[in-house]
Amino acid sequence: MEKRLISYRCNIITPTKEGRLLTLEDHIINVQDGKIQSIVPYAEHQGEWNDYRDCIALPGFIDLHAHVSQFHVKGAHEPALLPWLQKHVFPAEKHSKNPDYARNISSLFFAETIRKATSFSVIYTAPFREAADAAFEVASQMEIKAKIGMSLMDTNSPAYLMHNKDYALSNSIELDEKWTEPMLGHIFSPRFALSCSPELMHEIGKYAQAKGSFIQTHLSENPEEIRQVIKAFGQDSYTEVYRNLGILTNKTILGHAIHLSDDELDTIKLSGAAIAHCPDSNFFLKSGVFPLSRIKEKGIPFALGSDVAAGTSLFMPYHAKMMNYRQDNTLVSAQEMLFRITLRSAEILHLDTRIGSIESGKDADISFFKLPPELDFGENALSPFFFASDIFKLKQFLIDGKERL
Numbered sequence: 001m002e003k004r005l006i007s008y009r010c011n012i013i014t015p016t017k018e019g020r021l022l023t024l025e026d027h028i029i030n031v032q033d034g035k036i037q038s039i040v041p042y043a044e045h046q047g048e049w050n051d052y053r054d055c056i057a058l059p060g061f062i063d064l065h066a067h068v069s070q071f072h073v074k075g076a077h078e079p080a081l082l083p084w085l086q087k088h089v090f091p092a093e094k095h096s097k098n099p100d101y102a103r104n105i106s107s108l109f110f111a112e113t114i115r116k117a118t119s120f121s122v123i124y125t126a127p128f129r130e131a132a133d134a135a136f137e138v139a140s141q142m143e144i145k146a147k148i149g150m151s152l153m154d155t156n157s158p159a160y161l162m163h164n165k166d167y168a169l170s171n172s173i174e175l176d177e178k179w180t181e182p183m184l185g186h187i188f189s190p191r192f193a194l195s196c197s198p199e200l201m202h203e204i205g206k207y208a209q210a211k212g213s214f215i216q217t218h219l220s221e222n223p224e225e226i227r228q229v230i231k232a233f234g235q236d237s238y239t240e241v242y243r244n245l246g247i248l249t250n251k252t253i254l255g256h257a258i259h260l261s262d263d264e265l266d267t268i269k270l271s272g273a274a275i276a277h278c279p280d281s282n283f284f285l286k287s288g289v290f291p292l293s294r295i296k297e298k299g300i301p302f303a304l305g306s307d308v309a310a311g312t313s314l315f316m317p318y319h320a321k322m323m324n325y326r327q328d329n330t331l332v333s334a335q336e337m338l339f340r341i342t343l344r345s346a347e348i349l350h351l352d353t354r355i356g357s358i359e360s361g362k363d364a365d366i367s368f369f370k371l372p373p374e375l376d377f378g379e380n381a382l383s384p385f386f387f388a389s390d391i392f393k394l395k396q397f398l399i400d401g402k403e404r405l
């Protein structure tokens, strides 16, 4: 961590906790001890400064849903979830039982998150302790912020991935006890209802509720998946399965959540659980359209995930653009796009006092994107940033004030 005070002269765009979009032209961000010490207009600054006048400073992006062990099968297509898992994902995840392989793929994954200005990721690993240990070890060495969980699969899965309930429980509880830091912590990760026994999910729910631990899983991504879940569990809906097993808490993050009845949305709202919306993945696997306006009307918190490898990129602004493109009739503003890859994600992680915006006292997780010379700085620069992002080049990226490029 950098102890010296370092000053960055730049233009800032950030969401604020009051729900506003703040645009600050020609300001100084003072960074010390990994934190944003102050933000002042340049005219009031005395002393040296680093020249980022040609840049927009944005908060580090947050990816609420990704699979590290799938990193090498990005783009391998199959137009439906279950065949895609069988053909591409499960065979790829098998390799992460080898610790060297798992460390290598984790290093490549996290290096890419840095290049894409993501400062916090919420991650599933392959269903092996080796894969989870490697991801934690590499994240710790690379000073990456993340929640990481081993995918749990104790039933109805290929033999080369499947573990038993005791393995799933004992290893994930050990990980939960070992990795307790807010910025590098464990998240229980029952993969989805089809790969987990009711007994396992019940135990996870009970433990996580008692300890206040985070849980992530997938919900109602694909119609055939839903049909199989309802048949296997004999419940009225997919959401009821999770609710009855104690999986829905105010620290649960549900991936996808596409095909949901109003009753299911009410159940989710009541539980306090949040949704990781993964529009690129939904498009890729032809899963369906996220009911964005209904979910907003219900007031269910949601933010964006890359869902690599069904998502094709770790660049979160691209996923924000996909959120917009996937909606035919619902307006998605550039301000909202920024919010759902930064501050909203931080709120869902209960970390919004530390990350998610550029404000005094928060962690200095800041990206500096070069503003193309033909564009003027201001709120209007945000729209081209999302829709024509390749004309903005990442010039520097800080995590805890440490320059990462």
Ligand SMILES: [Zn+2]
Pocket (backbone or CB within 6 Å): 065, 066, 067, 218, 255, 307
């Ligand atoms: Zn996923």
